[in-house]
Amino acid sequence: MSVGLEQSRTLSVPVEHLRRACQPLATKARQSAKELAAASCLGQARAVEALRFGLQLDRDGYNIFVLGPLGSHRHVLVEELARERAKERDVPDDWCYVNNFANPDRPRALRMPPGKGAEFRSEMSALLEEIRLAIPTAFEADDYRNQLKALEGESQREVQALWKDLNKDAEEHGITMLQTPTGYVLAPVRDGKVLDDDDFQKLPAKERKSIQATIKRLSNELKTRIESLPKLHKQYHERIRELDQEVTAHAVTVLIEDIKKKYLQLPDVLEYLDDVQRDIIENAKAFRTDEAPVLPFLARDPSDLFASYEVNLVVSNESDTPAPFVYEVNPSYPNLIGKVEYRAEMGALLTDFRMVRGGALLQANGGYLVLDAHRVLARPFVWEALKQALFAKKVSIESPAESLGFVSTTSLKPEPIPLDIKVVLVGERWLFYLMSAYDKEFNSLFKVVADFDDDLERSADNVRVYSNLIMQRIQEKDLLPFKDAAIQRVIEERARHADDSERLSTHIQSLDDLLVQADYWARQRSSADVDTDDILVALRGREQRLSRVQKRILDAIQRDTLLIDTAGECVGQINGLSVMQLGEFRFGHPVRITATTRLGNGDVVDIEREVELGGAIHSKGVMILAAALAARYARDTPLSLHGSVVFEQSYGGVDGDSASVAELCALLSSIADIPVRQSIACTGSVNQLGRVQAVGGVNEKIEGFFETCRKRGLDGSHAVIIPADNIKHLMLREDIIEAVAAKQFTVYAVRHIDEAVALLTGVPAGTRVNGGEFEEGSVNRKVEDQLVAYARKRREFAESAGAG
Amino acid sequence: MEYRPRILLIVTERSPLQRLWEAVEEHLSGTGEEVVALYVKDERWRRAASLPFTREVSRVSGSHREFTPQRAAQLDQDTVSQVRSRLGALAIRAELQPVFEVLAEHEVSRIRNYVRVEEDLLVISADVRSQPMYQELTQLSCRTVCVDAEEREYE
Incomplete structure (x- = not known):
């Protein structure tokens, strides 16, 4: 009894779903100058609307916090809109x-x-x-x-x-x-000679008295x-x-x-x-x-x-310029608030009103000031000073030490200058949420949130505008012209960047990087324009530059240092798929998951958790699969099993629940004593009802296992099982598409754990017949039988222990 | 024995030392003149101090203090010391080493012992003219230069 060819075919993902190709573009529409300009706001309608609202609402506290990932061109858009508004002020x-x-x-x-x-x-x-x-x-x-x-x-x-x-x-x-060095002495004189006491005594008494x-x-x-x-x-x-x-x-x-x-x-x-x-x-x-x-x-x-x-x-x-727009890249205290400078004179530090220097707040007064939130927070005293200035609506130029009362020497205290400013803080989402949670004053000062989207829907209209965006970036960066096919390939890559074949990444920095690198390779081959191959070379080149760790892992697998079987069968052993993020580079690789079972108290031990290498989400996944096991089989008997699962040769932290399908399959294999095909790797999370759910990094995971198998030689048996809900995320590499088309590699998509079990074991999972037992010879039947046997043995053991 | 001309400088507590010294320097001929400074003490302080009722009135505040013989002697001593020190400083700049002698007013007749030949030079300040010793100085056979705070005149 084995899983039929028909079922395998049903579950295999058609080649056309492995990568959603970009349709040919309407070139004329793409070249409209107006559309090129409008493309810079692509996918950010909500953020743009919020920005316009915040920039126009001149009320206290209506400062703006711009949320979004680095490289999403938040600054450019903010500057564009703020300068537009500044003209009206x-x-x-x-x-x-x-x-x-x-x-x-x-x-x-x-x-x-x-x-x-x-x-x-x-x-x-x-x-x-x-x-x-x-x-x-x-x-x-x-x-x-x-x-x-x-x-x-x-x-x-x-x-x-x-x-x-x-x-x-x-x-x-x-x-x-008479004059002395310090004063005058009055003395009697006779015949030009000062009298001494002897002479004086010789004078008549009356004269002496008179003198x-x-x-x-x-x-x-x-x-x-x-x-x-x-x-x-x-x-x-x-x-x-x-x-x-x-x-x-x-x-x-x-x-x-x-x-x-x-x-x-x-x-x-x-x-x-x-x-x-x-x-x-x-x-x-x-x-x-x-x-x-x-x-x-x-x-x-x-x-x-x-x-x-x-x-x-x-x-x-x-007088004839717009209101100021200032982007302070280094918002240190003096750069933001201003400072009083000193000059050294004869060993003393002197200052006066001429040495008072205004900071960015004053330069942008009456206009717009853009600051990076993380820089504001990283520089001492700046956040408090900024809040103080915004609350007080005036700028007092004083040193931080003075403002904190740490200085007792006399210095200048310039008259505060009234402040009428719109501050735009630009930061990542986590920073916004942290500030919002930990500083109660934050929300009353930054009432407008402009949340930049990471991606946008890959609709026909959006694709057209996206191609305009690409053209606009090409023009701005002064790159070689891109052929239509190259632009189509870029758009496909943007879907891959979004990790979703139905969406396009709005991360402009990474788009710019790809365009610039493709331009480089085109120039290297003395081409007058950029073609699809240049895009591919740029992508592979980037991957090559960043893939040192990935290559080391693949080498270790090839040399059997990291034990991964890609052929044969084994009980309680399965190829899971893991994703590693190193900086901006993400790659997947297979990881061996094993499970052992024996008579026990109904607990499933997550060894990663026991040694504190497993994260909370991973532990949750294991607990869910344990619950699924208990709920599905022998529901009227106590679960008398002790199982343990582990990521073999994993020496770092493990998190996420994307291995829970693989872990459950390994456990079922162990319980039923049915071997798992090692030519198949598996990813996906499972709920308590056995429903397989979508996971992240599915493209990298498939590519990781494909690489491992390709090195050992593809023979048509190699495959990856993914959740069916992940099909829409597939944007696989061209070489994998080719391998699948040549039937050398397969991607299966499953909705239920039974489908995965059947594919992995080659044995039907089996359903309950009329609500009773599972079909004879099925995996589920063997699992349930074994669990019932465990329960019986446990009871016998308990009875014999009680009798003894 | 080699003859060295001598410049005799007569100094009192009121003498303009800087001007006197400038006059001395102007008359140095480079022939190795010997400079002798004679400080003639003002006896009037001592005499006035011997009276039991004399008071010194402060130039700064107008306050009175007893003017005793000890105070007069102290003033004398301080003045001599200051004059000597200032002359010493002036002489160092001119690379000279003047002989410094102190004479009481009644000893002024001894001044003639210091004058040996007509080529010697007597340098005095104008205030000396009003003092009893001036009569004695006029009897000397040498040349005399009288220095005022503002100007010098020759006699």
């Missing part, structure tokens, strides 16, 4: 930082209409140049010198008058004023005059200062008034110019200092004098 204002004369540590932010910032900066620069010349000229004028001399003379006369009176008074009373009283009086007078000296000096300096201010005001007022006339509509600028005028006048002395300092290195650059009146233009926009 008003050009944002310019921003300057200027000195805050009342509090230099808090630079002042000046807002100006677009384009005016640069104008104001150059006007201020010209003004300072004029002032630089006007002030010294005013101070060099004779009028100023005469007034200064008059003041000096007046002051000297006042000081001299103080001493003259005192000296005269002292001389009249026979007292001299002492006079000295005391003069000492007090002296003290009073010394005390009044600083006041005189101060008065003198104040007069000089007033004179200087008067001269400076005369020199600068006219110049500043000229500028003010241009900014009458900007009160903040007028106020600032008033401050500038006041400060220049108050510091008039500084502008006429021509004395060299005592230490040469202390000499100041003359331009430094006017530094505090310079304008630091941090945001500059042109």
